[in-house]
Amino acid sequence: AQKITQTQPGMFVQEKEAVTLDCTYDTSDQSYGLFWYKQPSSGEMIFLIYQGSYDEQNATEGRYSLNFQKARKSANLVISASQLGDSAMYFCAMRGSIGGFKTIFGAGTRLFVKA
């Protein structure tokens, strides 16, 4: 069975500092994709970054980067230079190659950015 674990229910970070949000996953699929989403209090899930299991380079998108360690089955999100607008829930998600259209999501981490 596939599983996503986010062990940090809440995180605080000072504005302008970097923060790492943890995500570990469990799958028997050889090929899979990992996603991070941001959900502000308004409710919309905003796609941030994608990493494929066979991608050799860690993904980066602006201030977001993904620290992908395949052997450890971890896909941590790093946000650099935190901004007040980064305060939100963050979800790690995975789609496997044999799960059809199913994407499983973690429980999320709530990030608070302090001024």
Next chain:
Amino acid sequence: ETGVTQTPRHLVMGMTNKKSLKCEQHLGHNAMYWYKQSAKKPLELMFVYSLEERVENNSVPSRFSPECPNSSHLFLHLHTLQPEDSALYLCASSQESSPSIRDTQYFGPGTRLTVL
């Protein structure tokens, strides 16, 4: 309009009411999804449509009835709901008509449903 839109944004209904949630995507995508997000629970996939055909039905009670008349529109018809059905219902769309590990889902703002 761009992206994925959902109406209404908020809905309060009694257990005997019938209502519908609407989702529209303006991205030219081929797959559409309904998710349920309850407090303190991970996002739960309810239904998936690809090219207007239902391809996933995740053991959802029959009081939830989806409809996909075309690739841009998705509905969720609700009847005789229970208070535990109160949640945020999110619609999403993605490009591919066949499953792909790279297929990114784009979400709407959600409908906050309260069942009294």
